[in-house]
Amino acid sequence: MKTNRIFPLLVALLMGLLAPGGLAAQQDASSLAGFVANVSRLWAAGDADGIVALAPADGRILLDLAGEGPGEVQPRNAAAALRRLFGERENVSVRASRVTVSGGTPLRGFGELTWIARPRGVTDTLSSVVYIGAVWEDGGWHIRELRVLR
Incomplete structure (x- = not known):
């Protein structure tokens, strides 16, 4: 009797994943989350060159x-x-x-980092949000926009 209830749920779940855009949207969101996590690691390390290397093909940010x-x-x-x-x-x-995939062609999305830092030589901290505008290009996410917001 339980299989009679579970089977329709499994079919509905599989159809949702296989529907146009269903699985792709999940993959885009997870790949964007990984991309933003990578930017977060680079930001924490203060790796300016590593961050800039993630620019789109035209290099402009x-x-x-x-x-x-x-x-x-x-x-x-x-x-x-x-x-x-x-x-x-x-x-x-x-x-x-x-992290949010916003859609469009080319595919766009954005992520936010919570950045806590202190000016050198000062004990008080500053909290900022780093906005990362991303674009899907050449099979991967790239930084199109960087904003530090207070």
């Missing part, structure tokens, strides 16, 4: 670091700005806090 105003920059400028930011602060913790 829309950058807004702590209210400097957004601007689309080349990789070397993005790396220099990130090195300056990391040089001014000592990381206390970095944690991926949100």
Whole structure:
């Protein structure tokens, strides 16, 4: 008798996974989560070059670091700005806090990091959110936008 109830549930679950976009959407979300986790590790390590290496093929990233105003920059400028930011602060913790696939063509998504740091030589900490705008290109996620929000 229990199999009579379980079978329709299993069929519905499989149909949902095999439906157009069902499994793909789950894979996109999990791959974006892994991508954001990787960015989190690079951010915690202060690896500006590693972060910039995740830019799309055109190399341009829309950058807004702590209210400097957004601007689309080349990789070397993005790396220099990130090195300056990391040089001014000592990381206390970095944690991926949100990941969302937003859709579109090319596929886009975003993630957020919770970043706790302190200015060098100061004991008080600052809490910021790092917004990562991502685009699916050439079979993988790439950073299209980085914003540090207070």
